[in-house]
Amino acid sequence: MEIVAGQHLDDYQITGQIGRGGMGTVYRATQLSNGRDVAIKMLALAQLPASSNPLDRFYREVKIIAQLQHAHIVPVLHFGEIEGNPYIVMPYLGRGSLLDRLKHGAMPLKDTLEIARQIASALQYAHDRDVVHRDIKPSNVLFDDIDNVYLADFGLAKALGSKPITASGSLIGTPEYMAPDWANGGGSTQTADLYALGVMIYHMLAGQPPYKAATTMELIRAHVASPVPNLTTTRPDIPFGVAAVVQRAMAKYPSQRYGTAQEVVVALENAMKNPNTSEKASRLYMPNSWAYYAMTAIKHAVGANQIETLLTRAGLPNYILQDPPDNIQREFPFDQSAQLFRTFQEVFGKRSTQALGRHAGDLSQQAAVRKPDRAAKITTAILSTVPHEERLRFGLETLANMYSVISDLRVIIEEDQRSCFWRMETCHVCNGWHADEPVCYYFAGWLEAMVYWMTGERLPNVTEITCMAKGDAACIFAIEKPEQADQRT
Numbered sequence: 001m002e003i004v005a006g007q008h009l010d011d012y013q014i015t016g017q018i019g020r021g022g023m024g025t026v027y028r029a030t031q032l033s034n035g036r037d038v039a040i041k042m043l044a045l046a047q048l049p050a051s052s053n054p055l056d057r058f059y060r061e062v063k064i065i066a067q068l069q070h071a072h073i074v075p076v077l078h079f080g081e082i083e084g085n086p087y088i089v090m091p092y093l094g095r096g097s098l099l100d101r102l103k104h105g106a107m108p109l110k111d112t113l114e115i116a117r118q119i120a121s122a123l124q125y126a127h128d129r130d131v132v133h134r135d136i137k138p139s140n141v142l143f144d145d146i147d148n149v150y151l152a153d154f155g156l157a158k159a160l161g162s163k164p165i166t167a168s169g170s171l172i173g174t175p176e177y178m179a180p181d182w183a184n185g186g187g188s189t190q191t192a193d194l195y196a197l198g199v200m201i202y203h204m205l206a207g208q209p210p211y212k213a214a215t216t217m218e219l220i221r222a223h224v225a226s227p228v229p230n231l232t233t234t235r236p237d238i239p240f241g242v243a244a245v246v247q248r249a250m251a252k253y254p255s256q257r258y259g260t261a262q263e264v265v266v267a268l269e270n271a272m273k274n275p276n277t278s279e280k281a282s283r284l285y286m287p288n289s290w291a292y293y294a295m296t297a298i299k300h301a302v303g304a305n306q307i308e309t310l311l312t313r314a315g316l317p318n319y320i321l322q323d324p325p326d327n328i329q330r331e332f333p334f335d336q337s338a339q340l341f342r343t344f345q346e347v348f349g350k351r352s353t354q355a356l357g358r359h360a361g362d363l364s365q366q367a368a369v370r371k372p373d374r375a376a377k378i379t380t381a382i383l384s385t386v387p388h389e390e391r392l393r394f395g396l397e398t399l400a401n402m403y404s405v406i407s408d409l410r411v412i413i414e415e416d417q418r419s420c421f422w423r424m425e426t427c428h429v430c431n432g433w434h435a436d437e438p439v440c441y442y443f444a445g446w447l448e449a450m451v452y453w454m455t456g457e458r459l460p461n462v463t464e465i466t467c468m469a470k471g472d473a474a475c476i477f478a479i480e481k482p483e484q485a486d487q488r489t
């Protein structure tokens with residue numbers, strides 16, 4: 001319904017139109033009884049079956065929203081209907097929206113944190129009361145005269161009965177911030193709110209949303225299948241840890257995101273305080289070189305023609321097919337590589353996953369030492385000074401030392417009669433972050449290839465003994481001693 005300046009609506013006199021969104025039109029007005037400056041949002045009800053009364057639902061939901069009282073939530077002052085059209089009245093916030101500010105480009109880290117902190121406290125408050133926002137995006141973040149931040153349009157999508165994707169396939173709201181959680185009903189959960197918060201933080205830091213596409217469907221697909229672009233490439237001044245927090249907030253699988261809005265902010269604060277910690281970041285990416293050998297090994301195993309089938313089965317259509325080292329942005333997010341191994345294991349079994357790791361390990365060794373036979377001579381020369389029965393331990397310790405020089409991985413080598421043990425108290429395989437059996441099998445294979453190369457002995461037999469992701473104190477892989485294997489055969 002059209003409303004014009006000067007018109008009266010209950011106790012309000014309209015002074016002008018502010019703007020129009022997907023769910024209605026916002027007017028500026030004066031509350032006549034007290035002279036207060038307000039904003040009135042006239043809403044458009046979603047198309048619903050004739051049997052249901054959309055206004056009933058509107059009142060039910062708006063009552064819940066109106067109970068939210070928080071310093072960073074735009075309060076609902078009053079709501080009602082006029083000629084069957086519902087409206088809500090809220091305070092007028094005259095300093096524009098976050099979207100307006102983002103039109104000028106990226107924001108400083110400090111401002112981003114401050115805005116994220118206020119939005120997160122509002123979200124946490126609502127989530128604690130089982131209220132989901134459903135439409136977190138910069139145009140719903142408003143500023144007051146002293147730059148306090150307010151979250152607007154809480155739960156309105158639900159009150160209006162609009163689903164992120166309607167039965168006819170059309171989309172309500174903007175897909176730029178929409179989580180890929182279609183299985184759970186799209187953007188209607190707390191975790192989808194948190195994903196959108198992650199996207200918004202990304203937008204503030206990068207000056208643009210993470211994904212752009214010509215069509216809505218392509219945009220949705222990007223949220224589902226494209227890795228989060230690396231923020232540190234767009235913004236070299238951003239600490240790696242901060243980029244990693246955004247990565248995790250935007251993880252494809254809800255289980256891999258932060259659990260609460262508060263956690264997102266705490267993680268952001270920590271990452272800013274300790275800009276040099278890469279600990280969090282290493283949880284999220286498989287290094288490029290690893291991804292490269294993993295992908296190449298998978299290609300060799302399934303054949304170049306089948307790789308796309310495997311990616312599709314893994315739910316990673318259009319995922320990285322180029323070789324990662326060509327482009328530093330093509331790091332494999334951990335959750336996606338883990339998903340690939342999981343799918344590989346579903347199809348080919350555990351032993352094949354281990355063999356895959358072995359092959360990837362071989363590939364990396366071949367590449368690291370361009371002349372394998374010369375390397376073999378060096379290894380043999382070194383090993384010739386080491387008694388036969390000590391070679392395994394010697395090789396493992398050399399390998400562990402090498403890792404400690406080139407990375408922050410600390411490995412303790414232990415030994416009993418039958419085996420040597422590769423013990424990690426911080427696990428770099430999946431970093432205790434996500435129990436992922438296929439990743440362990442893959443790593444066991446990788447270790448087999450490494451040990452083979454380091455000892456010049458036969459291919460060892462590696463098994464996982466304990467796993468931090470499964471609740472153990474350390475990750476331990478056992479490497480069977482060659483004598484034991486001899487006895488077995």
Ligand SMILES: Nc1ncnc2c1ncn2[C@@H]1O[C@H](COP(=O)(O)OP(=O)(O)OP(=O)(O)O)[C@@H](O)[C@H]1O
Binds near residue numbers: 019023039093096097
């Ligand atoms: N309380 C308010 N005070 C001042 N301006 C407001 C207020 N609420 C909304 N606006 C502004 O009115 C315009 C329209 O808002 P509206 O919420 O309808 O659209 P939107 O947020 O872009 O999309 P959506 O309908 O999905 O929320 C926006 O520019 C918004 O910043």
Ligand SMILES: [Mg+2]
Binds near residue numbers: 021139140152153
């Ligand atoms: Mg809005």
